Amino acid sequence: MAPPLKLGLVSLGCPKNLADSEVALGLAKAAGFELTSHPEEADCLVVNTCGFLESARAESINTILEMAAYKQEGRCRGLVVTGCMGERYALELANSLPEVDAILGTTDYQRLPALLQRLAAGGAAEVVSPAVGSRLYPAELPREPLTAAPYRYVKIGDGCANGCTFCSIPLMRGRFASPPVDDLLRQMEGLAGSGVREAILIAQDTTAYGVDRPEAGEELATLLRALERQGAVEWIRLLYAYPGRLTAEVIELLATGRHLLPYVDLPLQHIDDHLLRRMGRRGSEPESRALVARLREAGIALRTTFITGFPGETEAAFERLAAFVTEGHFDWLGCFTYSPEEGTAAVGLAGAVDPEVAAARAERLMELQGEVSRARLAARVGTVEAVLVEGESAESDLLLAGRTRWMAPEIDGVVYLTDSDGEPPVAGEIVAVEITRSHDHDLEGRVVRARVVRPGGGE
Numbered sequence: 001m002a003p004p005l006k007l008g009l010v011s012l013g014c015p016k017n018l019a020d021s022e023v024a025l026g027l028a029k030a031a032g033f034e035l036t037s038h039p040e041e042a043d044c045l046v047v048n049t050c051g052f053l054e055s056a057r058a059e060s061i062n063t064i065l066e067m068a069a070y071k072q073e074g075r076c077r078g079l080v081v082t083g084c085m086g087e088r089y090a091l092e093l094a095n096s097l098p099e100v101d102a103i104l105g106t107t108d109y110q111r112l113p114a115l116l117q118r119l120a121a122g123g124a125a126e127v128v129s130p131a132v133g134s135r136l137y138p139a140e141l142p143r144e145p146l147t148a149a150p151y152r153y154v155k156i157g158d159g160c161a162n163g164c165t166f167c168s169i170p171l172m173r174g175r176f177a178s179p180p181v182d183d184l185l186r187q188m189e190g191l192a193g194s195g196v197r198e199a200i201l202i203a204q205d206t207t208a209y210g211v212d213r214p215e216a217g218e219e220l221a222t223l224l225r226a227l228e229r230q231g232a233v234e235w236i237r238l239l240y241a242y243p244g245r246l247t248a249e250v251i252e253l254l255a256t257g258r259h260l261l262p263y264v265d266l267p268l269q270h271i272d273d274h275l276l277r278r279m280g281r282r283g284s285e286p287e288s289r290a291l292v293a294r295l296r297e298a299g300i301a302l303r304t305t306f307i308t309g310f311p312g313e314t315e316a317a318f319e320r321l322a323a324f325v326t327e328g329h330f331d332w333l334g335c336f337t338y339s340p341e342e343g344t345a346a347v348g349l350a351g352a353v354d355p356e357v358a359a360a361r362a363e364r365l366m367e368l369q370g371e372v373s374r375a376r377l378a379a380r381v382g383t384v385e386a387v388l389v390e391g392e393s394a395e396s397d398l399l400l401a402g403r404t405r406w407m408a409p410e411i412d413g414v415v416y417l418t419d420s421d422g423e424p425p426v427a428g429e430i431v432a433v434e435i436t437r438s439h440d441h442d443l444e445g446r447v448v449r450a451r452v453v454r455p456g457g458g459e
Helices: 015-030 054-068 084-088 090-096 109-120 169-173 181-193 220-230 248-256 273-278 285-297 315-326 355-378
Strands: 006-011 044-049 078-083 151-155 198-202 235-238 260-265 301-308 332-337 384-392 400-404 415-420 430-438 443-447
Touching: 006 015, 006 054, 015 044, 015 078, 015 109, 015 151, 015 198, 044 054, 044 084, 044 109, 054 078, 078 084, 078 109, 084 090, 084 169, 151 181, 181 220, 220 235, 220 248, 220 260, 248 260, 248 285, 285 301, 301 315, 301 355, 315 355, 332 355, 355 430, 384 415, 415 430
Parallel strands: 006 044, 044 078, 151 198, 198 235, 235 260, 260 301, 301 332, 415 443
Antiparallel strands: 384 400, 384 430, 400 415, 430 443
16 A cells, blocks of 8 residues: 655745645645655645735745755655735746646635645646635634644634725735634534634634625624633634724623633724825724723733834824834734735825835834833733643743733743642643743743632633
8 A cells, every 4th residue: 555645834924824724734634645844755745825015925935946946855746836825926926936836826725635636646737727615614624733732723704805005915815704603613612622722713804704794694793702602612812803893892792701812903003094094994093092992991901013114104103103102002012014015005105115214113113012011011920810831932841831811822922831839730721820020021920729710711
């Protein structure tokens, strides 16, 4: 009997891409492929690309070329490109990268196993073929986790119709679409059965959930209530919420939920009204301030994202944004410099900002937020927090690390577990931790076995 074909996959970009990659690997494994993290061993290689910004596209091209080398140096017989670049730039990639055997977009992951088997057998494939699949996948599709950590990303929607002038996502992902509540509940049951302790709800705009299916009468609050009632996964976190759609009902659910975490990722992009209008963002500075105040009053941890250097950002507009950050509303903050994206409305706007100026502004914002974050973390010293243990820390295999309810994976800080008054915790356990020390972005603490953590993770 011939040994199974080996498949290697490189996933680039955001958590939405990671979720797609896990489905692609799950389908390949179910079709008989053996998965490998060593590209030199792979019979077939897949690069799931990101095309959101120029820097991401450059990384994708470099990765494709790096993997293509294994067609000469390794045993690779088929190289497939998928994801956002495959969706938007398929013809350009096919013409410029003859090393690539096939290109699929964001809707065709279910076609991947048969395509890989054909390539591995020495067959030919149409390099660019019409998209025939769906961007949404049912709960029954297998997923192969790309992380050993006890959390998973759950896509509750894909695509976007908000019309932000700087954003190319609709050109790669199309208009917004979302699966029914029942399907997501089945996904949660499957995740819980595989030992997942935290589910992170993602989409380009999670607050748009259900708008594509008005006849179903389902919206984000409907979904959150159903997930809270189900209680299959202990922690449920919400990312990528659009400010203009975050309702009072959703805020109440996040603030009072047993499983829903008091945390939201809310990309505001800017605070200057003129720039918000140019960005095509709904809402204004007063509305943003009122929403942030409601969230803080409800005890909800806040992460946001800002863009510096958008066309028309004057020094006065930036200083208004800097002052807003200094006020200390946010637990966590990310910042991007504006990148002119082909096909977006912002490309034609007057008032271009020098890239060096935009970068300096972004750096200053992060320095200002650093002061805020340090003060917020220092105030946690002496408190006892529920922490989800993830396993060995990235800093040292002698230390365990985990996250509180107000820390999202990969983008926020962590808690280093330096001591325990009993048995050391294991990955996936939710334990009470006394915070003993703070750093710029992270905390240290000791596990307190004498303190009980209730289901859902609160103390």
